[in-house]
Amino acid sequence: MVSRVRIDPALVERCVFALAEFGASDGTGVRRAVYTPEWAAAQEMVARWCEDAGLAVHWDATGSVWGRLEGSEGGKAIVSGSHIDTQLPGGRYDGALGVIAGYVAIAALTEQFGPPKRPLEVVSFCQEESSRFPRANFWASRAVVGRIEPHEAETMRSYADETMADVMRSVGLDPDRIPDAARGDIETFIELHIEQGPLLEEAGLPVAVVNAITGLRGYTVEVHGRADHAGAFPMDLRHDPMAAAAAIILGVRENALAMGRPAVTTVGRIAAEPNFPAIVPERVTFSVDARHPDPAKRAALYERHERLFRDMAEQWQVEVTWQVRSDTPPCICDPQTVQVLETSAREQGIPTMTMQSGAGHDSQIMAARSNVAMLFVRSKDGRSHTPEEFTTIEDAVAGIEVLAGALHKLAY
Amino acid sequence: MVSRVRIDPALVERCVFALAEFGASDGTGVRRAVYTPEWAAAQEMVARWCEDAGLAVHWDATGSVWGRLEGSEGGKAIVSGSHIDTQLPGGRYDGALGVIAGYVAIAALTEQFGPPKRPLEVVSFCQEESSRFPRANFWASRAVVGRIEPHEAETMRSYADETMADVMRSVGLDPDRIPDAARGDIETFIELHIEQGPLLEEAGLPVAVVNAITGLRGYTVEVHGRADHAGAFPMDLRHDPMAAAAAIILGVRENALAMGRPAVTTVGRIAAEPNFPAIVPERVTFSVDARHPDPAKRAALYERHERLFRDMAEQWQVEVTWQVRSDTPPCICDPQTVQVLETSAREQGIPTMTMQSGAGHDSQIMAARSNVAMLFVRSKDGRSHTPEEFTTIEDAVAGIEVLAGALHKLAY
Numbered sequence: 001m002v003s004r005v006r007i008d009p010a011l012v013e014r015c016v017f018a019l020a021e022f023g024a025s026d027g028t029g030v031r032r033a034v035y036t037p038e039w040a041a042a043q044e045m046v047a048r049w050c051e052d053a054g055l056a057v058h059w060d061a062t063g064s065v066w067g068r069l070e071g072s073e074g075g076k077a078i079v080s081g082s083h084i085d086t087q088l089p090g091g092r093y094d095g096a097l098g099v100i101a102g103y104v105a106i107a108a109l110t111e112q113f114g115p116p117k118r119p120l121e122v123v124s125f126c127q128e129e130s131s132r133f134p135r136a137n138f139w140a141s142r143a144v145v146g147r148i149e150p151h152e153a154e155t156m157r158s159y160a161d162e163t164m165a166d167v168m169r170s171v172g173l174d175p176d177r178i179p180d181a182a183r184g185d186i187e188t189f190i191e192l193h194i195e196q197g198p199l200l201e202e203a204g205l206p207v208a209v210v211n212a213i214t215g216l217r218g219y220t221v222e223v224h225g226r227a228d229h230a231g232a233f234p235m236d237l238r239h240d241p242m243a244a245a246a247a248i249i250l251g252v253r254e255n256a257l258a259m260g261r262p263a264v265t266t267v268g269r270i271a272a273e274p275n276f277p278a279i280v281p282e283r284v285t286f287s288v289d290a291r292h293p294d295p296a297k298r299a300a301l302y303e304r305h306e307r308l309f310r311d312m313a314e315q316w317q318v319e320v321t322w323q324v325r326s327d328t329p330p331c332i333c334d335p336q337t338v339q340v341l342e343t344s345a346r347e348q349g350i351p352t353m354t355m356q357s358g359a360g361h362d363s364q365i366m367a368a369r370s371n372v373a374m375l376f377v378r379s380k381d382g383r384s385h386t387p388e389e390f391t392t393i394e395d396a397v398a399g400i401e402v403l404a405g406a407l408h409k410l411a412y
Numbered sequence: 413m414v415s416r417v418r419i420d421p422a423l424v425e426r427c428v429f430a431l432a433e434f435g436a437s438d439g440t441g442v443r444r445a446v447y448t449p450e451w452a453a454a455q456e457m458v459a460r461w462c463e464d465a466g467l468a469v470h471w472d473a474t475g476s477v478w479g480r481l482e483g484s485e486g487g488k489a490i491v492s493g494s495h496i497d498t499q500l501p502g503g504r505y506d507g508a509l510g511v512i513a514g515y516v517a518i519a520a521l522t523e524q525f526g527p528p529k530r531p532l533e534v535v536s537f538c539q540e541e542s543s544r545f546p547r548a549n550f551w552a553s554r555a556v557v558g559r560i561e562p563h564e565a566e567t568m569r570s571y572a573d574e575t576m577a578d579v580m581r582s583v584g585l586d587p588d589r590i591p592d593a594a595r596g597d598i599e600t601f602i603e604l605h606i607e608q609g610p611l612l613e614e615a616g617l618p619v620a621v622v623n624a625i626t627g628l629r630g631y632t633v634e635v636h637g638r639a640d641h642a643g644a645f646p647m648d649l650r651h652d653p654m655a656a657a658a659a660i661i662l663g664v665r666e667n668a669l670a671m672g673r674p675a676v677t678t679v680g681r682i683a684a685e686p687n688f689p690a691i692v693p694e695r696v697t698f699s700v701d702a703r704h705p706d707p708a709k710r711a712a713l714y715e716r717h718e719r720l721f722r723d724m725a726e727q728w729q730v731e732v733t734w735q736v737r738s739d740t741p742p743c744i745c746d747p748q749t750v751q752v753l754e755t756s757a758r759e760q761g762i763p764t765m766t767m768q769s770g771a772g773h774d775s776q777i778m779a780a781r782s783n784v785a786m787l788f789v790r791s792k793d794g795r796s797h798t799p800e801e802f803t804t805i806e807d808a809v810a811g812i813e814v815l816a817g818a819l820h821k822l823a824y
Contacts, residue, residue, distance in 0.1 A: 276681060
């Protein structure tokens with residue numbers, strides 16, 4: 001049976017603007033780091049929305065807010081949501097739109113179709129961005145899948161050198177209770193998120209169904225040459241690590257380009273030593289961030305990069321060493337959930353494309369214990385993590401319609 | 413008349429080791445910044461050497477030590493020397509060997525040939541390295557040619573945020589008296605220095621006669637692109653300033669290589685913003701240090717570099733802007749003094765080559781009021797500004813013999 005779900009654009013718009021007031025900054029930006037007063041106020045508003053829509057509200061041990069509608073037939077829950085925290089500054093849509101989508105979809109379903117057969121939940125995760133704690137690394141969803149190590153809260157430190165545990169206590173949370181946040185009763189988790197790239201805009205489409213989240217390897221590459229006098233040492237006798245680094249930077253870009261979309265590789269961080277204009281550097285160190293959602297192509301990309309590191313060492317007569325700073329395997333979304341989203345989009349009359357996520361998301365953590373899939377909505381100019389990020393209410397509504405249709409299929 | 417001057421290797425060696433004790437550090441290194449206790453002790457030893465050799469000692473207003481032998485026929489002075497301060501750490505030879513050379517040569521001349529016709533002086537300049545005051549920029553020799561601006565001592569700050577004036581007062585010098593250091597009575601200044609490059613070693617020669625000091629243009633280049641998400645933004649749509657910077661770094665190197673020796677270009681300093689591994693940078697800023705001693709070729713080198721900056725902006729679809737941070741014209745040495753040095757080398761039986769200096773030296777400042785030329789002695793592996801810098805006593809003696817022979821020709 002095809003059930004067309006009606007989503008009210010005015011409600012979506014009110015929610016976006018209301019949430020953006022907590023931590024509003026930098027014009028259209030938002031600064032809302034986890035466990036700050038503005039974060040707590042935003043979570044309280046989400047909790048009120050849920051209560052007003054008749055959902056049972058639960059704050060878990062990490063401060064994530066859950067709104068639950070019981071199902072007449074019981075069973076494991078169908079959940080949608082995203083995170084409430086932002087970059088500093090971030091925008092109004094990254095994370096927040098997924099929380100709003102979950103709330104608006106479930107509220108519309110109750111209103112239009114009554115109580116579901118299966119439990120339906122919206123979640124507003126406390127943290128995803130690592131903008132306050134550089135190593136928090138999906139704090140909320142790791143708690144839900146039981147992957148926070150004992151004492152991690154006591155040892156993890158913020159950029160301002162506070163411990164996670166102290167900061168949790170400052171907003172009334174007990175770090176010793178983190179294990180209580182674990183859930184084994186979530187069957188499916190669907191996250192709606194802004195795209196953070198320009199592919200939907202390029203394709204002229206409002207919504208994408210995400211069938212995989214990319215795998216990522218982060219290298220720290222160190223090129224060691226010989227510090228020589230910038231004036232007195234001839235070019236042809238130098239062992240210049242800056243030139244070798246430049247060749248590697250262009251080379252890893254070529255490797256990713258040659259492999260084609262969605263392969264990406266980025267050098268975002270660089271440092272030279274001694275970093276004086278008149279001295280050929282002794283050492284140049286830089287990051288290489290390489291991603292591909294396909295396990296085999298990802299391995300091939302990494303192999304090309306590592307071969308390049310070795311080749312450039314020989315060609316430029318310098319020493320090149322590298323460390324793998326982080327290595328995340330790709331997350332393949334649950335094919336049946338992906339299909340449910342695609343079917344829903346057809347039924348709701350929303351044109352979509354299939355896409356892989358190049359960014360990391362809570363969904364990849366949730367995948368350890370649940371079926372996951374994602375929806376992306378079009379981002380203006382592909383921007384994110386900036387006050388300039390923007391998604392039209394029309395596109396947001398289109399995404400929420402697909403989401404609501406899928407939740408209906410799974411829970412009714 | 414050919415006058416073979418005898419230089420005592422044991423004296424040269426004793427002087428090198430004695431001076432290296434003031435600020436000795438890092439194994440064979442020396443840390444002797446201007447106006448420190450170790451610097452003052454070193455200058456006092458140079459003053460004692462001069463007194464013991466029968467020279468009249470004068471400390472000028474900036475703390476440079478001058479040892480003078482009056483000439484029977486009067487006239488303007490013939491001067492040799494270099495600087496006593498070092499990099500942090502530097503080695504035992506950069507600067508120090510030129511001071512020792514001036515002292516040893518004049519002491520040998522007095523002993524072997526008696527009083528000169530023209531005044532002969534050795535100078536131990538207080539400062540050349542900018543290792544304590546980043547903008548001191550030939551402090552000692554600028555004072556000698558009257559090119560220190562009023563109040564410069566009060567406004568110039570050290571890396572530790574001291575003013576030059578306070579630091580001068582701390583060693584008993586009066587910054588208000590700096591103008592008294594100016595000299596209009598120096599006809600010729602000859603500086604012996606270690607090469608700081610590998611060309612003499614490559615040629616198998618102990619000594620070079622320097623006929624020009626390179627011209628230098630220091631650029632700060634800023635490449636402005638667009639910060640995008642390292643995962644979600646496809647390679648082919650990026651405006652990546654890191655890739656454009658890498659292309660420029662390789663391009664300026666190619667420009668200098670294509671022009672051939674002695675053209676050099678160095679990128680020694682680099683910074684990215686925001687400098688996060690997972691964000692395509694918004695901006696990459698780096699130094700370009702370009703040098704050539706020939707005025708026409710130098711202009712051509714700068715033009716090639718600036719054309720490259722423009723071309724790369726277009727090719728990589730980024731904004732490239734540059735500032736000229738410093739622009740020093742080349743210093744052409746006095747041809748007659750160069751010839752005197754070459755004749756002296758032949759007479760002393762020392763094989764030499766002609767060379768341009770790729771590094772800056774006090775000589776280029778002294779050239780404003782005097783005839784200047786330089787002698788280079790062979791540096792092991794071309795190293796300088798490091799504890800590893802090394803010149804054999806044999807090569808040092810060969811250089812001092814050429815210097816002493818030239819001073820004899822000019823002053824006797």
